[in-house]
Amino acid sequence: MILALLAQDPGTPTGPEFGKASPLGLLIVLILLAGTVLLVRSMNKHLKGLPETFEPEHPEPDQKADDGTDPGAIPDVDATDPPKPAT
Template sequence: MLVYLAQNTPTGPEFGKASPLGLLVILILLAGTVLLVRSMNKHLKGLPETFEPEHPEPDQKADEGTEPGAIEPESGDGTPKAPKPD
């Protein structure tokens, strides 16, 4: 099979030139890219300016920007509990 494919390689003055089909493929890909960018812009315009909550819960301030378990829960007087020794 490989020998057959190797024997039928085109050579001569027309070898390596682009065909109109290649231009068509490029234009289709370009049109698809433009449509995808327009769709993405429509979706981005629908997003809110900020994702900050309007009414944050009292315990939410300790959880924002931290990994779960990185901050100990608050004790009854509003101060964080001391970390447990390892």
């Protein structure tokens, strides 16, 4: 009995409410579209205010930090020096 009920073809939906969209759906779509337009305009305005490059004009004070690790953090080892025995 249940299999016969599940196997029935529902047919094409018909009736007075079929195919009608709610005006509320159109309103929601228009609100989302307006919000997207405003967000894009705001983002473009903020991007225009950014500098062309983020490189500092006078890098001398930061040069030491940009050179890498602290001196002495990695010991200088020549390839010609034999390995030192562990004590």
